[in-house]
Amino acid sequence: MPYNKENKIAVKIDDLTVAYDYKPVLWDIDLAIPEGVLMAIVGPNGAGKSTLIKAVLDILKPIAGSVQIYGKPYKKNRSLVAYVPQKGSVDWDFPTTALDVVMMGTYGSLGWIKRPGQKEKKASLEALEKVGMLSFKNRQISQLSGGQQQRVFLARALVQNASIYFMDEPFQGVDATTEKAIINILKELRKASKTVIVVHHDLQTVPEYFDWVTFLNVKKIATGPVKDIFNDDNLTKTYGINYKVAINQ
């Protein structure tokens, strides 16, 4: 479903400030993300893009501000949200298989103590199939290529069957085929009225992949439809006058 003005607000962020050791990395962020958009968060290194996602997902404690998921605090609406962390944030030598990693996506709906059963396994196998990784289900995760690992992470988010997906640089270190496959899945999610928020590095592909964009550099620079606000003015405000260098990187 493409965006239109009547869409509900999926994620609302008010006055969010996050600091590491008293040094603010995100400064007074206000952001309203409408339902059904495929949004890129762009900004230079150290702009606080990952931090923003982590603060929304309750992984980091903000020093000020609030976050609402469909009008309720994150803790109340946790089941509506799925998260794909940066691939480098985990140890891929961990003794486990691709299927098992995807199953971890079902843990949230199970809650504490309850074990995953046949239902969860079936859903995980379906998610693996969607990302084209079914034949790798019993492969140890260190034996997967970077692109395959990213697909497994995506399958783990899909199995959560959420309404909002947060992804931290899903295209980092993946081959062109995987990048295409991932973007197709993200577009399918948007078609199903899901909201997808992606930390993105490659400015060149923003107009092709996304319909919504947020420029971030410690403060929010701009947010809105790509066709309206993805322009020289905002790029310069975010990246400085040398933003063309950033594009060509």
Next chain:
Amino acid sequence: MNSAQIEIQLIASLVAIACAIPGTFLVLRKMALITDAISHSILPGIVIGFFITHDLSSPILILLATATGVLTVILVEFIQKTGLVKEDTAIGLVFPALFSIGIIMISKNASDVHLDIDAVLLGELAFAPFDRLIVQNIDLGPKSLWIIGSIVMITLSLLFTFFKELKVSTFDKGLAASLGFSPILIHYGLMTVSSITTVGAFDAVGAILVIALMIAPAATAYLLTQDLRKMLSLAILFGIAGAILGYWTAHFLDASISGSITTVLGIIFLLVYLFAKNKGLFSVLYRQKQQKIEVLLLTFLLHLNNHSEKEERHVKHLTEHINWQKVKAKTVLNLALKNNMITVEDKIVSLTEKGKTFTEEAINYIITNKDTEIEKMKDRFFLFRG
């Protein structure tokens, strides 16, 4: 075997189980060093507990010492969070401080307290059967058997109850937090269990053996399996094997039991490290050698593919122009021949049809940056590996 011998082996095996479970998660969380810290820094807790109760197996003492263990972790994290030093330095600062406070307390009261630093560090399994639990004149067995037995039961039931939570928070803290499984709570849960285990085991086996039993079996298991459940079972098995083999080694050498068990654990690790199927040293070296020769083979085939002129394809040319030693050149030539990639007539080497197809496919993968595909190709083309 007399009953004391059986009791000693039983205690050692139970300690092995109690240590292997938290040890596996500590190894996976790259926190092996923290057991070293806990096992030493519980000393002041033990000493204070001993001053109060005058009984090394009193629950109050275990409680106090466990609290000191958790305090160690809190202090280490506090120092680390200042950002002034790294985690290993923080550990190195905290545990000697706490340990030495314990030592000062013992030496100041050495005259009226029967508590020996040697006993704390090294333990004495041989004495464990003498300290018995006697209720209404009925002998229920050694006290340490009961303490360790209870700890094993607690650890096992926590493991079965929270296996999923432990797994997800160990593998992916961020996901665990976003799903609502507090990684901090699980972290401190694990630290508490590790402290209880260390405290419960130190009296019987000593601090050093506790470290060995937590880390060595888990590290050994890690080399052998890619499945967390199997890693846990293997760690337990290696721990028990080390305990029993170590006991009998000590018996025949008339040496310290703790020392022998630790040595056996080290030997088991060494053997697995050398001979493990995938991650073992020999198999890694063998694979490296194989790959090296196969890369040379590919280089050679590419060269043949590039040159039709005879002088470039002469056998001698291998040693002269490509600049390979005779032995190396011969190995490569033989490997190519065995795999039907080349033919040799009058010392002139030519690619076979199979050799051509292989080389062209390989070039294709190299220029499209899909080097990993070449490994799969080898399975299709090679009759013999390098």
